[in-house]
Amino acid sequence: MYWNETMETMEPARMAELQKNRLQELLGRVYRQVPFYRNSLQKAGILPEDIRTLEDISKLPFIYKQDMRENYPYGLFAVPVSEIVRIHASSGTTGKPTVVGYTKRDIGIWSEVMARSLTGAGVTKQSVIQIAYGYGLFTGGLGVHYGAEMVGASVIPVSSGNTSRQIMLMKDFGTTAIACTPSYALYIAETMRDMGIVPQDDTAIKVGIFGAEPWSENMRQQIEQQLGIVALDIYGLSEIIGPGVACECLAKDGLHIFEDHFYPEIINPVTGEVLPDGEKGELVLTTLTKEGMPMLRYRTRDLTTLNHKQCSCGRTMVRMSKILGRSDDMLIIRGVNVFPSQVESVLLNLGEVSPHYQLIVDREDNLDCLTVLVEITDNLFSDEVRGLETLEHKIKGQLHSVLGITATVRLVGARTIERSEGKAKRVIDKRTI
């Protein structure tokens, strides 16, 4: 039921004491070892010893994704690169990815929180888990992988894609648990229907741990009905560690944040003020134990609420609600973070002036698809079909290399993209999740 009962059911006062001690230790460490933090604390007029209680954390400055970009690639590491055993990266807004580094101990912590997540979802040594997240620079695949191995489950590291093969393996290998994005789970269900496979009869699948994109209760019901499983939400982000920052237990009543490692706050995204339990705001996370690249009050831009009441599962770990939205314009498309500004940077490369553009995100056959409409300009226009097709291919190729996903590019007539107050509406998200 629990992977680490001591931590997962720790009495709140003891947990707060542990967090305070870890926070103080962390502050001393980053102040000594990371010039960025030393500067930002000095600028705020704070010394590590000024933080005497856990509540004092609200005096500390925030760190933003922009800071990671400005310190690319290793500027925020708190250890020499020789101590780093793993590097992951996520897509950045300007073409440069956001880099994260892990020490051996960090990988151990990550495996531990993933093991807690999976155990809470009912995964055991007897389970056969199919990991259909991408493996590679993206944290999804390897993150779940290490946790599942720690639990002792039989791991099928199939990675993402090739759905009919996924289904074949699921049948033949006796998969009992699957980890992937929720939209991919629905796509698998649909493909099974097309193949005449009834998951309840033809497979042993019982539980799915789904994350890397926001999803709703409605989508949970669809997945549970269509696959005949329990569908649970897992939350994480590479900046903090990857998947396993928080995960639902079988009570499905919020995601337990593994707060002995990741200290959460909810803030008003405009004023930065810390909000009480139950109030919706932006999630801010502090990595209390991470060595490689500690994050002090990282602005996740994800909107949620916190709940410190004990869960019916017995865990005392604070719960966050499912993600309720974003406090910036980031889109999550097939689990990949996409900012409209990335598209703009690609289009700016085409000439002196960026043409007007619009991102249309939709879900076809349960898979996210991105269409980029680009208003043709006199500058880009060619009187030859080949010229315009070459332009479309060029934009598509550059978008793929910057975003990491394939987009459909469509040239449209001048002034056909809807403007509001003179500015083109940048994003139309037609997905209902």
Place this chain on the structure above:
Amino acid sequence: MIIQQISVFVENKPGTLAEVLGVLKENEINLRALSVADTADFGILRMIVQEPEKAERILRDADFTIKITPVLAIDLEDRPGNLYEYVQKLGTAGINIEYMYAFASIKDAKVVLKVDDLVRAKGIVNGDDPA
């Protein structure tokens, strides 16, 4: 003879062609020749008009994306093989025809060619350049 062709970007959806032609009609621009190249998503409307500068200004004012391209217009004898002779000569001279469109009236026929070497092509067609 080298003449100015106006190309207009048109989206492949109902009514877009009518929009362009409507603007030309309102401004009494007479079309001499026209062709449309299209793909699934968009088309390129290519036109020869009597007053290309005026047409250009009017279409730009109406927010159309346009391009002016010099093209070669050839007067053909209305008999079998005449177009072949010209195309054959250009081909032999290594001149690439990027696209072309033709139109015939009762008295005569004309063809409009977009080529990669306009000046040489003109010479060949006029018989100034033996190719």
